[in-house]
Amino acid sequence: MANILIVEDEPRLAQLLADYLRHSHFQPEHTASAREAEQRVRDGRFDAVLLDLMLPDGDGMEVCKAIRRFSDVPVLMITARVEEVDRLLGLEIGADDYICKPFSPREVVARVKAVLRRARGEARDDGPGLELDRHRFEAVHGGARVPLTAIEFELLATLARQPGRIWSRDQLMDVIYPDHRVVSDRTIDSHIRKLRRKLSEGLTGDHDWIGSVYGVGYRLQTPDDA
Structure with a gap:
Protein backbone atom coordinates (compact mmCIF):
# COMPACT_ATOMS: atom_id res chain seq x y z
CA MET A 1 0.00 0.00 0.00
CA ALA A 2 1.55 3.30 -1.12
CA ASN A 3 1.92 6.10 1.44
CA ILE A 4 0.87 9.57 0.27
CA LEU A 5 1.62 12.79 2.17
CA ILE A 6 -1.05 15.49 1.70
CA VAL A 7 0.29 19.00 2.37
CA GLU A 8 -2.84 21.18 2.40
CA ASP A 9 -4.09 23.89 4.79
CA GLU A 10 -7.78 23.59 3.85
CA PRO A 11 -9.08 20.88 6.24
CA ARG A 12 -12.14 19.96 4.19
CA LEU A 13 -10.12 19.58 0.98
CA ALA A 14 -7.43 17.61 2.77
CA GLN A 15 -10.03 15.27 4.21
CA LEU A 16 -11.71 14.85 0.83
CA LEU A 17 -8.42 13.93 -0.82
CA ALA A 18 -7.59 11.55 2.01
CA ASP A 19 -10.96 9.82 1.67
CA TYR A 20 -10.58 9.32 -2.08
CA LEU A 21 -6.98 8.11 -1.72
CA ARG A 22 -7.96 5.69 1.03
CA HIS A 23 -10.83 4.38 -1.11
CA SER A 24 -8.24 3.68 -3.84
CA HIS A 25 -6.13 1.67 -1.38
CA PHE A 26 -3.55 4.34 -0.62
CA GLN A 27 -2.45 5.25 2.89
CA PRO A 28 -2.73 9.06 3.23
CA GLU A 29 -1.17 11.25 5.90
CA HIS A 30 -1.75 14.98 6.30
CA THR A 31 0.01 18.14 7.39
CA ALA A 32 -0.86 21.81 6.88
CA SER A 33 2.66 23.07 7.58
CA ALA A 34 5.43 23.75 5.06
CA ARG A 35 8.11 23.23 7.69
CA GLU A 36 6.56 19.99 8.92
CA ALA A 37 6.12 18.72 5.36
CA GLU A 38 9.84 18.81 4.65
CA GLN A 39 10.62 17.08 7.94
CA ARG A 40 7.93 14.44 7.41
CA VAL A 41 9.37 13.56 3.99
CA ARG A 42 12.85 13.40 5.50
CA ASP A 43 11.71 11.15 8.35
CA GLY A 44 9.11 9.03 6.55
CA ARG A 45 8.97 6.75 3.58
CA PHE A 46 6.38 8.30 1.32
CA ASP A 47 5.65 7.17 -2.22
CA ALA A 48 4.32 10.57 -3.33
CA VAL A 49 3.56 14.06 -1.99
CA LEU A 50 0.50 16.16 -2.81
CA LEU A 51 1.81 19.68 -2.17
CA ASP A 52 -0.29 22.84 -1.95
CA LEU A 53 1.69 25.93 -2.91
CA MET A 54 0.02 28.47 -0.63
CA LEU A 55 0.64 27.38 2.95
CA PRO A 56 0.30 29.47 6.11
CA ASP A 57 3.96 29.13 7.12
CA GLY A 58 5.74 28.98 3.78
CA ASP A 59 5.72 28.65 0.00
CA GLY A 60 5.18 25.22 -1.49
CA MET A 61 7.71 26.00 -4.21
CA GLU A 62 10.39 26.34 -1.55
CA VAL A 63 9.23 23.11 0.06
CA CYS A 64 9.58 21.32 -3.28
CA LYS A 65 13.08 22.70 -3.80
CA ALA A 66 14.07 21.63 -0.29
CA ILE A 67 12.72 18.12 -0.83
CA ARG A 68 14.58 17.80 -4.10
CA ARG A 69 17.87 18.40 -2.30
CA PHE A 70 17.57 15.05 -0.53
CA SER A 71 14.77 13.00 -2.13
CA ASP A 72 13.39 11.88 -5.50
CA VAL A 73 9.92 11.19 -4.11
CA PRO A 74 7.26 12.17 -6.69
CA VAL A 75 5.75 15.60 -5.93
CA LEU A 76 2.38 16.66 -7.34
CA MET A 77 1.66 20.35 -6.83
CA ILE A 78 -1.97 21.31 -6.14
CA THR A 79 -2.66 25.02 -6.40
CA ALA A 80 -4.94 27.85 -7.40
CA ARG A 81 -2.12 29.41 -9.43
CA VAL A 82 -3.18 28.77 -13.01
CA GLU A 83 -0.72 30.91 -14.97
CA GLU A 84 1.54 29.07 -17.39
CA VAL A 85 4.65 30.63 -15.82
CA ASP A 86 3.72 29.10 -12.44
CA ARG A 87 3.20 25.66 -13.97
CA LEU A 88 6.51 25.83 -15.81
CA LEU A 89 8.34 27.02 -12.70
CA GLY A 90 6.86 24.21 -10.64
CA LEU A 91 7.95 21.59 -13.14
CA GLU A 92 11.40 23.13 -13.55
CA ILE A 93 12.17 23.00 -9.82
CA GLY A 94 11.34 19.31 -9.66
CA ALA A 95 7.58 18.75 -9.47
CA ASP A 96 6.33 15.66 -11.29
CA ASP A 97 2.86 17.04 -11.97
CA TYR A 98 0.91 20.30 -11.51
CA ILE A 99 -2.82 20.20 -10.74
CA CYS A 100 -4.83 23.41 -10.79
CA LYS A 101 -7.78 24.11 -8.49
CA PRO A 102 -10.66 23.51 -8.75
CA PHE A 103 -10.14 19.86 -9.57
CA SER A 104 -11.92 16.55 -9.26
CA PRO A 105 -10.59 14.31 -6.45
CA ARG A 106 -10.86 11.42 -8.90
CA GLU A 107 -8.51 13.27 -11.25
CA VAL A 108 -6.01 13.73 -8.42
CA VAL A 109 -6.11 10.01 -7.61
CA ALA A 110 -5.67 9.16 -11.30
CA ARG A 111 -2.67 11.46 -11.54
CA VAL A 112 -1.12 9.99 -8.40
CA LYS A 113 -1.46 6.53 -9.94
CA ALA A 114 0.10 7.75 -13.21
CA VAL A 115 3.05 9.37 -11.44
CA LEU A 116 3.66 6.24 -9.37
CA ARG A 117 3.57 4.09 -12.50
CA ARG A 118 6.20 6.31 -14.11
CA ALA A 119 8.33 6.31 -10.98
CA ARG A 120 8.22 2.54 -10.69
CA GLY A 121 9.00 2.15 -14.35
CA GLU A 122 12.10 4.33 -13.97
CA ALA A 123 13.16 2.37 -10.91
CA ARG A 124 13.31 -0.94 -12.81
CA ASP A 125 16.61 -1.69 -14.48
CA ASP A 126 17.16 -4.69 -16.73
CA GLY A 127 20.62 -3.58 -17.78
CA PRO A 128 23.94 -3.16 -15.98
CA GLY A 129 22.84 -0.41 -13.59
CA LEU A 130 21.67 -0.43 -10.00
Missing part, protein backbone atom coordinates in the same frame (compact mmCIF):
# COMPACT_ATOMS: atom_id res chain seq x y z
CA GLU A 131 18.08 -0.50 -8.82
CA LEU A 132 17.47 1.50 -5.64
CA ASP A 133 14.59 0.37 -3.46
CA ARG A 134 13.70 3.41 -1.35
CA HIS A 135 11.01 1.56 0.57
CA ARG A 136 13.51 -0.95 1.94
CA PHE A 137 16.69 1.16 1.75
CA GLU A 138 18.33 -1.49 -0.43
CA ALA A 139 20.57 -1.56 -3.51
CA VAL A 140 19.65 -4.29 -6.01
CA HIS A 141 21.64 -5.76 -8.87
CA GLY A 142 21.49 -9.11 -10.61
CA GLY A 143 19.03 -10.48 -8.07
CA ALA A 144 21.22 -9.61 -5.09
CA ARG A 145 19.97 -7.12 -2.48
CA VAL A 146 22.15 -5.08 -0.12
CA PRO A 147 20.56 -3.36 2.91
CA LEU A 148 21.89 0.13 3.58
CA THR A 149 21.63 2.71 6.32
CA ALA A 150 19.60 5.85 5.54
CA ILE A 151 22.78 7.90 5.03
CA GLU A 152 24.38 5.25 2.81
CA PHE A 153 21.22 5.05 0.73
CA GLU A 154 21.04 8.83 0.23
CA LEU A 155 24.71 8.92 -0.75
CA LEU A 156 24.22 6.16 -3.31
CA ALA A 157 20.98 7.71 -4.62
CA THR A 158 22.78 11.03 -5.11
CA LEU A 159 25.66 9.43 -7.01
CA ALA A 160 23.19 7.40 -9.10
CA ARG A 161 21.30 10.47 -10.29
CA GLN A 162 24.17 11.25 -12.65
CA PRO A 163 26.45 8.23 -13.12
CA GLY A 164 29.98 9.33 -13.93
CA ARG A 165 29.57 12.81 -12.45
CA ILE A 166 32.12 13.62 -9.77
CA TRP A 167 30.58 14.85 -6.51
CA SER A 168 32.79 16.73 -4.07
CA ARG A 169 32.76 15.97 -0.34
CA ASP A 170 31.09 19.32 0.32
CA GLN A 171 28.28 18.57 -2.15
CA LEU A 172 27.67 15.16 -0.61
CA MET A 173 27.72 16.64 2.88
CA ASP A 174 24.99 19.10 1.85
CA VAL A 175 22.86 16.12 0.82
CA ILE A 176 23.19 14.02 3.97
CA TYR A 177 23.53 16.90 6.44
CA PRO A 178 21.17 19.61 5.11
CA ASP A 179 21.09 21.24 8.55
CA HIS A 180 24.75 22.19 7.94
CA ARG A 181 25.93 20.66 11.19
CA VAL A 182 29.67 20.89 11.79
CA VAL A 183 31.28 17.57 10.89
CA SER A 184 34.64 16.61 9.44
CA ASP A 185 34.77 16.21 5.68
CA ARG A 186 36.36 12.83 6.40
CA THR A 187 32.94 11.72 7.61
CA ILE A 188 32.00 11.34 3.94
CA ASP A 189 35.07 9.19 3.36
CA SER A 190 34.00 6.90 6.19
CA HIS A 191 30.45 6.52 4.84
CA ILE A 192 31.73 5.93 1.31
CA ARG A 193 34.20 3.32 2.54
CA LYS A 194 31.44 1.37 4.30
CA LEU A 195 29.08 1.75 1.33
CA ARG A 196 31.72 0.59 -1.14
CA ARG A 197 32.48 -2.47 1.00
CA LYS A 198 28.78 -3.39 1.26
CA LEU A 199 28.27 -3.11 -2.50
CA SER A 200 31.44 -5.05 -3.26
CA GLU A 201 30.57 -7.87 -0.87
CA GLY A 202 26.83 -8.00 -1.44
CA LEU A 203 26.22 -7.45 -5.15
CA THR A 204 26.88 -9.86 -7.97
CA GLY A 205 29.89 -9.42 -10.20
CA ASP A 206 33.42 -8.22 -9.55
CA HIS A 207 32.96 -4.47 -9.83
CA ASP A 208 33.76 -1.39 -7.75
CA TRP A 209 30.60 0.70 -8.05
CA ILE A 210 32.02 3.84 -6.47
CA GLY A 211 35.08 5.43 -7.99
CA SER A 212 37.21 8.04 -6.26
CA VAL A 213 39.02 10.92 -7.93
CA TYR A 214 41.96 11.97 -5.77
CA GLY A 215 41.51 15.41 -4.27
CA VAL A 216 38.14 15.92 -5.96
CA GLY A 217 35.44 13.49 -4.82
CA TYR A 218 33.42 10.41 -5.78
CA ARG A 219 31.31 9.12 -8.63
CA LEU A 220 29.15 6.14 -9.49
CA GLN A 221 30.69 3.98 -12.18
CA THR A 222 28.70 1.33 -14.00
CA PRO A 223 30.36 -1.85 -15.27
CA ASP A 224 30.46 -0.28 -18.74
CA ASP A 225 32.37 2.73 -17.37
CA ALA A 226 34.97 0.88 -15.35
